[in-house]
Structures are given as structure tokens and as C-alpha cells.
Amino acid sequence: MKTAVITGISGQDGPYLARLLLEKGYKVIGTVRSYRCTNNKNFEYLGIENRIHLEELDLLDMANVIRIIQKYKPEEIYNLAAQSSVGLSFDQPLGTFSFNTTSVNNLLESIRFFSPNTKLYQASSSEMYGRVEKMPISIDTPMHPVSPYGVSKMASYFMITTYRESYGLFVCNGVLFNHESYLRSNNFFIKKIIRDSIAIKNGKLDKLVVGNLNVKRDFGYAPKYVEAIWKILQYDQADDFIICSGKSISLRDIVEYVFEKLGLDKGLIVENQEFFRPNEIDEIYGDNSKAKEVLGWDYDMSFFQVLDILINEELDNDLHEK
Ligand code: NAP
Secondary structure, eight states: OOEEEEETTTSSHHHHHHHHHHHTTOEEEEEESOTTTOOOHHHHHHTOTTTSEEEEOOTTOHHHHHHHHHHHOOSEEEEOOSOOOHHHHHHSHHHHHHHHHHHHHHHHHHHHHHOTTOEEEEEEEGGGTBSOSSSSBOTTSOOBOOSHHHHHHHHHHHHHHHHHHHHOOOEEEEEEOOEEOTTSOTTSHHHHHHHHHHHHHTTSOSOEEESOTTOEEOOEEHHHHHHHHHHHHHSSSOOOEEESOSOOEEHHHHHHHHHHHHTOOGGGEEEOGGGSOSSOOSBOOBOOHHHHHHHOOOOOOOHHHHHHHHHHHHHHHHHHHO
């Protein structure tokens, strides 16, 4: 039986990845900042709360990281922990940079000295590319991040490639574009607009206030993206992969689709400059052909299909909560 450690297991991707690894027969260790503050709801939602083993871990403390690696001797570590909100990174630039880079450095050094056969997956992000001249984005596209979050992920991306090339470690970047699911935190755009739109339908909110709806992004479905994450560490060579849908869609088309589905009046959508980001990328989409060809990852969902799943899941759970 293989053992995998998933850092940041309590977020969106962690529970889906844990469920996939359990289905594949892994022993799954999930690390959390503290037991007391961990929200077990996402594990319960997927029915895995009694099948994963949780460990408290401060990723900023290298001795702590070494302790976990020596205790479990994992074949694979999936590093998902991060301050992952682009918006929040403008309010907390130094905290975001500091956590998102030091945590990766501690994992890399601990693996190098104490467990060089452990494979490491690093959750990199399309936000590293930022303002690009050519699309679709591929792994060779020059990076020009435009947020502290993007900069932090770029720094870690290159630490991963440097450790792979310099010390021969099996360490890989999965460069994921936006992906959504029912387990997304409420502060992220897609989850928020679906929840707010349902609240309008239920008479609990009178309008949907949003930021810049002209921007276009490449959105996908989280439970499918975690399959690619797993495949990256199963490939026979350590490498970096772009994981995306390959298409962009405007935030306006998304919001209007949700409103149409719920039978709401589009006049209730209000764009407010206060929610515009200081430095926004107009459009971004990637090229997933390497992941499809090399890893055999299959993905062909349109984002409207994903929205149908998310709206229905949110409505079902809204009914149960009543
Ligand atoms: P998420 O829902 O925000 O989860 C992030 C996880 O990191 C949570 O478990 C969180 O723990 C933990 N974390 C945050 N700050 C921490 C800190 N200071 N110390 C320890 N743990 C901390 O993110 P996700 O959507 O699952 O994404 C997983 C990874 O992929 C992240 O690294 C993210 O940046 C990256 N990524 C995500 C996307 C996307 O569209 N979802 C796209 C590209 C890359 P708490 O629950 O205690 O806060």
C-alpha cells in the first residue's frame, strides 16, 4: 500500500484528491494547521472523514516537516497548502509570498536530506503567467505575474524545477487554471455568484453586486482536475504540466447563464468598481494537449456543463439545509 501526504487537505482540492487516492488503495495522511480550527465538513460531504488520518503541521517550521516525512516515509506528497486567494494577496502581499514560498522550500529541503525518493507535487497556478503576449498558454510561455499570489507561485515553480535539475529529485509542477466545485470556499467568484443568485431567488438578497465582468478565464471542474494531479506523479519522468480546459469564458456569460437557469431578472446584476482588482488580466486560457497526450488525462467538459452541476448541487444542499 502506498502512503501519500496531502498538505492543505481541508481546502477544495484536498478532499477530492484524498477520495481519489483512497479509491486507488492509498493510505492518506492529510496535514492541517490545527485540529481545532479544521473544518471537517468537506471530508464529511465526500464521506471520507473516517478514512483519512489528519496530522497537525506547521509548514513554516522545517523540523515539523521533517518529523512528518520521517514518521510516514510517504511515497508521494501533494503540496496543496497555500494562501490561495488572488484578491486577498493584494491585502496580504508579504504573508502570501512568505507562506507560499517558505512552505515549498521546507518540503524540498526535507525531501532532499531525509527522503530523496519521495515524489513531490507542487500546486502551481496559471496566475504565474499573468500578462501574456500569446495564447493559449503552454508550459514554455514566459511568466509575467500581476499579483503577489502569482509571484509567490512563480518563485516556487522555479524552486521545484531547480531542485529537479540540480539534485535529481522527482518533483513536479501541476500548473492548474481555475477549477471549481461545490467544495470551493464561499469567497471565490463562481461559488459566491451561485450562492448569491440562489439567495436572490429565495428573496434573501435583492441584487448581485460583482466586479469587472468583462474578464475571461479558463475554468474547469475540480474532481476531474485532481485526476490529472495524481497522474503527474505516476508518470515515469518528473515533469511540469498545464491542466486546464483549453477555452476561455467571460464572467458576464457565466453570471448571465446562472441568472437564466434560475429564472432571475438580469437587471439585478450590478457591476461595482470597488470590486475591480488593482491589476487585472483581460483574458487567459491554456493548452492542455501535453497533459492529454503524455498523461492520458481526458477532459472535455464545457464550463456550462460544470455550471449545471454546481447550480444543481447548490440547490440540493440549500433544500437540505432548510
Ligand atoms: P483552498 O481551498 O484555498 O485550500 C488551501 C489549503 O491551504 C487549505 O487547506 C488551507 O487550510 C491551507 N492553507 C492556507 N493557508 C495556510 C497556512 N498559512 N498554513 C497552512 N495551511 C494553509 O485551495 P484549493 O482550491 O484547494 O487549491 C489547492 C492548491 O492549488 C492551492 O495551493 C492553490 O493555490 C492551487 N491552485 C488552485 C486553483 C483553483 O482554481 N482552485 C488553481 C491553481 C492553483 P485552512 O482550511 O486551514 O485555511
